Amino acid sequence: MGFWGLERRDAIAVATFTRPPRNLMSMAAMSELEPLLAEVATDETVNVLVLTGGIPGYFIAHADLDDLTTLARGEQVDGDPASWGRALGLLESMPQPVVAAINGQAWGGGCEISLACTIRVAARSAHIGQPEVVVGIIPGAGGTQRLPRLIGAGRAADLILTGRVIDADEAERIGLVNAVHPDEGFLEAVLEDAGVIADRPRHAVVAAKRAMVEGLRLPLDQGLALEGELFEECQARPDTVELEETAAGIERSAPARQRLDTDQDR
Numbered sequence: 001m002g003f004w005g006l007e008r009r010d011a012i013a014v015a016t017f018t019r020p021p022r023n024l025m026s027m028a029a030m031s032e033l034e035p036l037l038a039e040v041a042t043d044e045t046v047n048v049l050v051l052t053g054g055i056p057g058y059f060i061a062h063a064d065l066d067d068l069t070t071l072a073r074g075e076q077v078d079g080d081p082a083s084w085g086r087a088l089g090l091l092e093s094m095p096q097p098v099v100a101a102i103n104g105q106a107w108g109g110g111c112e113i114s115l116a117c118t119i120r121v122a123a124r125s126a127h128i129g130q131p132e133v134v135v136g137i138i139p140g141a142g143g144t145q146r147l148p149r150l151i152g153a154g155r156a157a158d159l160i161l162t163g164r165v166i167d168a169d170e171a172e173r174i175g176l177v178n179a180v181h182p183d184e185g186f187l188e189a190v191l192e193d194a195g196v197i198a199d200r201p202r203h204a205v206v207a208a209k210r211a212m213v214e215g216l217r218l219p220l221d222q223g224l225a226l227e228g229e230l231f232e233e234c235q236a237r238p239d240t241v242e243l244e245e246t247a248a249g250i251e252r253s254a255p256a257r258q259r260l261d262t263d264q265d266r
Contacts, residue, residue, distance in 0.1 A: 003029040004036055005054065009191055011047040011198040013040050013096075018054030024064040025109050027079030034087040041094035047198040047205065049094070051117060052101035052187060059102045059126065060110030065135070084109070084141050091116040092213060095206040097197055101190040102126045102177065107165060112139060115146040118209060120177040121193065122168040123186040128176060129165030149216070151175045201243065207234050 003026075005016045015036060019029055040046050053059040063084075067077045091098050091113070100106075100114035102122040107129050114120045114128070122128070130143045138144060139160060148156035151174050158164065171177045181189040197205060207230040215223030234240050 003032050006036060006040075008046075010195075011045065011202075012050060012191060012194050013043075013046045013048070014050045014052065014187075014191070015040075016052055016054040017060055020055060022061045023053050023055045023058035023105075023110075024062065025060050025113070026064040027067050027077045027081050027083065029079070030087055031079035031083040034083045034090065037087060037090040037094060040096065041090060044202070046096055047200075047202050048194045049096050049098045050101050050187075050190060050194055051091075051098060051113070052190070053103050055104070057104040057125070059100070059104050059106040060113055061105045062108035062110050062131075063141075068137075088113065088116040088142055092118075095209065097205060097209050099190060099194050101187060102128065102168075103183075103186055107131055108139065108143075109141055112141040112143045112146070115142060115150060118213075120171075121179050121181065121190050122171055122177040123183045124168055124180055125183050126168045126171070126177075126180075127165050128168075128171050129163065130160045131163035131165060133161065134163040147176075201239065203237060204234055204240070207231075 003017060003019050005018065007014050007016075015033075017023060017025075017029065017033075019026070037049075040049055067079075067081075070077050071081060097118040098116075100117040100120045102114055102120060104123065104126055106114055106126060108131060111128050111130055130139050130147065132139050132143070139147075144156075144160060147160065150156075155174050159166070166174075166176075168177065168180045172180050179193070211223075211227045211230050215226055218226065
């Protein structure tokens with residue numbers, strides 16, 4: 001039985017994780033996610049990927065502790081433990097932006113999966129945290145590295161060292177999530193947000209994500225050089241020139257004090 005479902009909404013792919021009763025992420029489930037991501041990454045008809053949970057109240061609750069204790073005893077589990085790192089690396093580096101639609105509990109590994117995504121959006125009832133220290137471990141799928149880079153070292157230390165779980169409003173306030181939507185109609189609201197990105201020129205979105213993700217790993221001068229290279233690649237495209245000419249024409253014909261709508265510019 002598969003744990004991940006994949007459906008299309010025009011240029012948006014939606015990957016839904018369903019593992020009753022609590023959406024615990026097992027090694028087998030993560031091993032299934034890895035090839036799914038690899039397939040989506042090569043699909044040029046997909047502009048945005050959305051990840052969400054298929055069990056009410058759960059995004060991805062956390063890593064399956066039964067798997068962790070089995071591994072600690074030196075025993076085998078279903079699936080490849082190394083798939084955790086590879087799958088999260090794909091979420092971060094695949095060409096398409098990835099939106100984590102956090103529709104419930106996202107603790108530990110669930111939070112770490114969201115951190116590897118490009119954008120995080122939470123339902124009002126969602127709760128998020130890195131409570132690994134409570135059970136004597138530390139975040140092991142990027143939490144100690146991605147969380148400080150996202151919200152700052154001090155705020156990340158508070159969450160990681162206390163194991164404190166926060167609600168959606170606090171997560172938005174500290175920058176852990178980009179937005180909070182009501183529970184009712186949550187996924188549709190996320191898809192509407194993602195649709196704005198999906199409607200932009202794909203080559204520009206892909207280049208912008210690459211510039212941000214790779215640039216953050218580089219010294220500033222090298223990041224700026226990468227940005228410049230990608231800018232030139234985008235600028236050299238005939239379709240980019242056409243879009244720019246259209247936008248310039250609209251700008252010339254509009255009154256100077258009129259605020260232009262970027263969608264009209266296109």
